[in-house]
């Protein structure tokens with residue numbers, strides 16, 4: 001016999017916990033019987049999430065750091081800029097997991113188990129044979145495609161390794177986060193360093209690649225060491241307090257759609273933006289839409305960015321995937337020329353048509369025309 005719930009949420013990661021928290025906070029939904037399932041206890045600081053907004057940030061209680069000054073570097077130039085009225089916020093995974101679990105409504109059960117199957121009829125089966133059913137099942141399980149090169153559309157991997165470094169003396173500027181530093185060997189891909197300074201002595205330094213394949217593990221360490229030693233001193237003189245590794249899909253299509261009672265959420269639903277990999281803010285938007293729909297007894301919506309943003313992402317990915325323009329040149333055309341607020345609005349899909357026209361004007365090139373034609377014809 002399967003146990004029944006109003007809703008089942010598969011995965012207690014960014015999307016699953018954001019949704020469970022949203023349900024817990026809603027006066028009409030906080031008494032719903034919910035089962036939250038994850039294959040693991042969420043007790044590791046396995047990632048950091050950054051996002052930007054001009055509004056009160058989601059989960060403001062657990063914001064770890066925020067910056068209003070960003071830097072961009074490439075072989076084409078360098079620029080440091082204020083992003084006011086935006087802030088660039090950072091949340092540590094472990095703080096988010098703890099906070100959400102502490103604030104879940106009593107009617108939400110948490111179960112540690114690995115889901116083997118979830119059906120459009122709302123039935124969920126675990127590997128150990130336990131079965132559950134619900135009116136709606138929200139599923140955040142996601143597997144990267146086995147053979148991305150064989151997909152009929154551009155699919156890139158954003159992969160990265162980072163060290164949280166602690167230095168014996170002041171070496172970081174805590175007021176300025178480096179969004180992208182392309183001044184490293186590109187290896188025929190788009191490679192950059194990303195630096196989040198937490199204090200004058202501590203920072204996350206991350207080697208990031210937009211590419212078709214993962215690298216051998218030693219290459220990430222080699223590139224990090226080379227960059228750190230060029231900018232901050234001998235690696236052995238610094239303490240590596242934590243390491244972070246991640247892979248995010250960069251695609252503008254091919255994600256799961258809702259089927260019957262089964263609603264994909266998070267990365268599985270396509271919330272990681274194709275052209276940037278940022279997902280946290282889009283996950284929040286989707287979870288808010290789901291909570292609103294449930295409160296009005298409506299069908300929970302699929303994650304669906306506006307048509308024009310899907311097309312911008314497709315063209316952008318086409319350019320990078322087919323190597324029509326190097327990532328360093330592409331991002332330089334944006335960050336070295338345009339007001340940063342315009343780019344930030346564009347990247348979180350809150351831009352005006354005027355913003356978008358200036359982005360398009362700055363990127364005008366044979367590469368983008370070819371990519372746009374390719375996308376229209378494919």
Ligand SMILES: Cc1cc2nc3c(=O)[nH]c(=O)nc-3n(C[C@H](O)[C@H](O)[C@H](O)COP(=O)(O)OP(=O)(O)OC[C@H]3O[C@@H](n4cnc5c(N)ncnc54)[C@H](O)[C@@H]3O)c2cc1C
Nearest residue numbers: 011013014015038039047049050115246266267278279280
């Ligand atoms: C290291 C890292 C850093 C990132 N940084 C940023 C950032 O700065 N800004 C940003 O916007 N985005 C970032 N992202 C992208 C994105 O925001 C995250 O991947 C985010 O965690 C996606 O949320 P999710 O809920 O879809 O997946 P997850 O957070 O990965 O949650 C999925 C959950 O499902 C569970 N699960 C999987 N399979 C099963 C199963 N069969 N049964 C039960 N449970 C299962 C997993 O254990 C996991 O807890 C980052 C991603 C990574 C990997």
